[in-house]
Amino acid sequence: MKRKINLLPIIVFALILVILNWYVTNGLLILFPDTIFQTVFSAMLLLIAVSFVVAILRIPSFGMDVFFKIATHSFIIIFVAEIVAALILFIGDITRIILAFLGNHSSVGYLPTRIVTFSIIAFIAFIIVILIFIDGIVRGKYAYRVIKKTLFFDDLPAAFDGFTITQISDVHSGSFDNKKAVQKGIDLINAQKSDLFVFTGDLVNNKADEIIPWIALFKQIKADYGKFSILGNHDYGDYIKWNSEVEKRENLQNLKKHHQEIGFRLLLDEHIDIEKEQQKIILAGVENWGVGFGERGDLNKALTGTNKADFKILLSHDPSHFDAQIKIHPSKINLTLSGHTHGMQFGIEVFGIKWSPVKYRYKHWAGLKEEFGRYLYINRGFGFLGFSGRIGIWPEITVIELKRK
Structure with a gap:
């Protein structure tokens, strides 16, 4: 029709x-x-x-x-x-x-x-x-910036004092057109020498095969305590027409295989223990949950088997999840890492001024936020989508250091 x-x-x-x-x-x-x-x-x-x-x-x-x-x-x-x-x-x-x-x-x-x-x-x-x-x-779409944050916690296990995490988000590999420029971004990630690496969703624009030409590059990423990932709203193939639901499901399965080929451990409403010197922190990841972008993720399922006293880090693609569920969840989640907004790839962040049109959709759209003793960090995105460029809001590699108060 x-x-x-x-x-x-x-x-x-x-x-x-x-x-x-x-x-x-x-x-x-x-x-x-x-x-x-x-x-x-x-x-x-x-x-x-x-x-x-x-x-x-x-x-x-x-x-x-x-x-x-x-x-x-x-x-x-x-x-x-x-x-x-x-x-x-x-x-x-x-x-x-x-x-x-x-x-x-x-x-x-x-x-x-x-x-x-x-x-x-x-x-x-x-x-x-x-x-x-x-x-x-x-130039702007590949002008990678490293943004470093040190966060202090009362309940961080002593063994993890000084533990570092590198985060990227929103790769959107289907938009890439310059392998040399992307390689510079990968080299910059590895140069941080972080303990842990996390990717917070949207590996592709729509189709799983978009990442294939870039697998070898992202496979180079190294982290002693592992590389972990989640899915974003674009990864499900919701924004293009498929010949059948079977084809759409196969596309998602192929994308999950590509995560594995890169070396990413994909967290789908689940958690793992990160252990160091006989102490641990919890790293959990949910499927995409966002207001207006599909509420697939199951936070309770991801936290099943954890204790309220555990120090928890959550990967959740859409920051609206934080306001809707995470910040008020009975089991305290110390740090949530998100992406999704891209900072709309357009805005101003100079001399204390922080503005982007995306603020009219998301009150907090980039950087660090704290509520009820729980932190949210929104990465500005590694790639780009729609508009093939960035103006004032540069592609970001985030490095977070955990410290005990």
Whole structure:
């Protein structure tokens, strides 16, 4: 049966795009009083907009191929650049309206001409935004950062004082396109020489075979106390169409085998003991549990056989699990490691400023959080998805050191 398409949102969006394009073009005409500029500028944006709409309409059959990426990425870049330019031009227009009211002009409806300075700033901002996005696509998506945190606990077994854990999340191997760059990330992981390595879900975008070209690289990861992993929402293949449920289940089974080939011990609603000097901590892992992204994981099952007094670390892909169940669970979970958000791969984290559009979906979307004496750490992701780049929110390798108070 053919999928019905609701054209109203597309028409409304197209109308907004036309108005936005008209406003920016007219605002910049003062700098380029030539009809050629207006024609070229409008034609370029129209072409990008049309290719974007066509790509969206063809997603079910066309998939995430080169055409789709070029169309969507070009549109996103220009659209964001236009919005920034439009905001600056709008400030300029408000300024000239205020000047018109304050001035003594006898003619009705008098409005001063646009202030050239605002048009110049808008054009410069337009170009800067485009360059920033290009940098995010070319360099940013593989600009790995190591973020180190030291956490103190009253109940940490003495033998684990100084124990280190390296975490990565959201590999999304189906998006990778540069083995040399990914190898640098793997080398950076090994350079941390952590005791334990954990991966907190989304090894692929949709299909298990996406990881096959990268198995040899991730197999290089080393940790004396083992390498452990869990599944993320994308690993179940929920976001593409399958010929049958059997094919979908086989895909998941193949993905589990690939975890094993890499050397990851996949934790599926279960736990293991990490032992050192006749003392232990609990490492548990649940299947994906996230508000709006499938509530598959069974936390109680994962903790079956553990004691309330045990020091516990939990791997759970989606951080919404922490607020919904983990922080109020009767058996204290000392540290939860998550991912999922990617920091939306776009935002600002400088000079104490921390902002990303993803904050409107997740109140806490990256880094460390503590509630009721329980910690949550959200990794910003090792890979990328959808937008093939990162701007301001860089791919992350987390190193956590456990210390006794």
